Amino acid sequence: MKLYHFPISPNSRRVIATLHHLAIACELKPVDLVKGEQLQDDYLKLNPNHMIPVLVDDDFVLWESNAIMHYLCSKVPSTPLFPADPKTRADVTRWQFWQTGHFGRACGIFIFEHIIKPALNLGEPDANELAKGTDYFHRFAKVLEGHLQGRDWLVGDETTLADLSVGSFLDLADMAHYPMAGYHEIQRWYGAIEQLPCWQSSRPGKLS
Numbered sequence: 001m002k003l004y005h006f007p008i009s010p011n012s013r014r015v016i017a018t019l020h021h022l023a024i025a026c027e028l029k030p031v032d033l034v035k036g037e038q039l040q041d042d043y044l045k046l047n048p049n050h051m052i053p054v055l056v057d058d059d060f061v062l063w064e065s066n067a068i069m070h071y072l073c074s075k076v077p078s079t080p081l082f083p084a085d086p087k088t089r090a091d092v093t094r095w096q097f098w099q100t101g102h103f104g105r106a107c108g109i110f111i112f113e114h115i116i117k118p119a120l121n122l123g124e125p126d127a128n129e130l131a132k133g134t135d136y137f138h139r140f141a142k143v144l145e146g147h148l149q150g151r152d153w154l155v156g157d158e159t160t161l162a163d164l165s166v167g168s169f170l171d172l173a174d175m176a177h178y179p180m181a182g183y184h185e186i187q188r189w190y191g192a193i194e195q196l197p198c199w200q201s202s203r204p205g206k207l208s
């Protein structure tokens with residue numbers, strides 16, 4: 001198997017953390033988004049959306065990080081990362097959709113204004129966008145904060161794909177200036193994710 005990725009991307013990192021947690025061997029192929037390698041013809045044949053990550057397993061090509069994580073879990077007989085019980089599995093999936101549809105989008109505004117714009121020389125952060133992003137972030141961060149009261153993990157008593165997916169965006173909290181003040185439960189929970197061996201081994205600087 002091969003995974004096309006960009007090391008700093010939360011969407012890549014959660015897939016790599018899943019690979020490491022499941023001890024699945026996979027060749028990592030970096031795609032330099034700053035140089036625009038995702039726009040090259042060969043890459044567009046893999047993912048016409050010109051995005052990472054993409055998994056290639058023989059002749060099967062799969063894009064969308066959360067779908068890749070589900071597929072990887074289906075490669076092992078069973079895993080607490082994606083429990084087989086239908087309600088628990090639906091709960092994990094629910095948080096992954098929530099991340100893609102809401103929390104990740106809120107974080108994405110800050111990532112674009114504070115990380116992508118400077119990296120690509122696209123100008124100063126836009127105050128109106130950041131104001132919209134702040135409202136959107138608080139709307140969903142409050143939901144996450146409330147859910148984490150009295151819980152170690154988002155679903156059940158063990159780490160699941162839900163934690164890796166939702167947590168992945170918090171890695172960039174400082175660099176992207178998310179308005180994190182007061183979100184003590186989120187910070188406690190993300191602190192626990194940071195201690196996971198699969199999270200530590202998937203840090204951008206640790207990848208070979």
Ligand SMILES: N[C@@H](CCC(=O)N[C@@H](CS)C(=O)NCC(=O)O)C(=O)O
Nearest residue numbers: 009011038050051052053064065066
């Ligand atoms: N929903 C997608 C999002 C992937 C995504 O946003 N990838 C970004 C990097 S974090 C990308 O490749 N951007 C390059 C581009 O848009 O040209 C997933 O979860 O895989």
